[in-house]
Amino acid sequence: MTTQTTLAAVADFHSVVQSRRSVRRYEPDFRIPREELETIIERAAKAAPSSSNMQPWRFLVVTDPELKQRMLPVANNQQQVVNASAVLVLLADKQMYEKADEIYGAARDAGYMTEELSRQFAENSRRTYSSIPAERLLEIIVFDAGLVAMQLMLQARAMGYDTVPMGGYNREALRELLAIPDRYHPTILLPIGKAAVPGHPTARLPISGLTYWNTIE
């Protein structure tokens, strides 16, 4: 076994981060227990920040073998949607502000803020996000989905599993196949499984060409 699949329960941060690669070949018979998938999702969702703490991410986890098979043409016949143990469809909720009362009520219950402040925050969030332009709202929730996606990939890696973020698929066909309501905007598909073939490193741009100090020349 390679270091890709043998990380300890207490994993070194840099080892986890640096060993994450996009993996496209998975052991087709390996099934990640549902409890472990839940742990990955829970840890990621609790660790990622989001705009006004609205937590706009929703997770549609496809584990049913027949359903994964039907995702194959939707995903341009990329075999990882069948062979990975699960395909997590990462959705961004365009009406995430409807949970503002629940979020800030929980903050009040946990003693993080007063009753008055929690009501004020919830009202502000509801009012702000329900009235900003649709394209700005989409940008916010898509960015936040990116934050939790990175956490999901790292949390899976810390448990010895691999992932591959997939943006190239037929959005309309996916929406139809999985009966995804309009309010949920699909971002990536994220297969999660046990690698059969390790991922390969990718070429990175020199950081000096991407970084500006105080001014863009």
Next chain:
Amino acid sequence: MTTQTTLAAVADFHSVVQSRRSVRRYEPDFRIPREELETIIERAAKAAPSSSNMQPWRFLVVTDPELKQRMLPVANNQQQVVNASAVLVLLADKQMYEKADEIYGAARDAGYMTEELSRQFAENSRRTYSSIPAERLLEIIVFDAGLVAMQLMLQARAMGYDTVPMGGYNREALRELLAIPDRYHPTILLPIGKAAVPGHPTARLPISGLTYWNTIE
């Protein structure tokens, strides 16, 4: 000192992830050496995946005290843009496909792919991303910016520093102040510094209400 500022060089993955909080109060006189800021950015940019490996993130790092002061009104007078050691303006490049030759050329030079494949990938990327609808392109690069943003926050934390992702600021005023060209889309401001007051935990939605298995009921 708290565990928030005393993580070892070899840091435990879960400690890094769980100790990250949004920190809004910074030691105003503390300066992170430029080399360390470069290390944070380099590690993050090399570790985050992106659509077709286009690496659309650009980093405008504001460390000049006068310039930080002038960012204050742009950032709704949130003092962290002045007191943090640096404010990283995370930009998404709408013409990221112009680096396709450089990216896939480097992949060829590193022996990751053949000359023919590298030219094909570069050409496909350039053609695809230069012709897709503007709003779809924006969604891709904003999502990828979210991926690298999460890495930046974690890498800073692993080095004992703190951050706070800020989406609420005046985009037009920022663009004007920093003379940001049109091709770069500003996502978040990310102050990075030494915490003066620890961040507080936030309330999280129960994961069961965010997760669906095979079907959205």
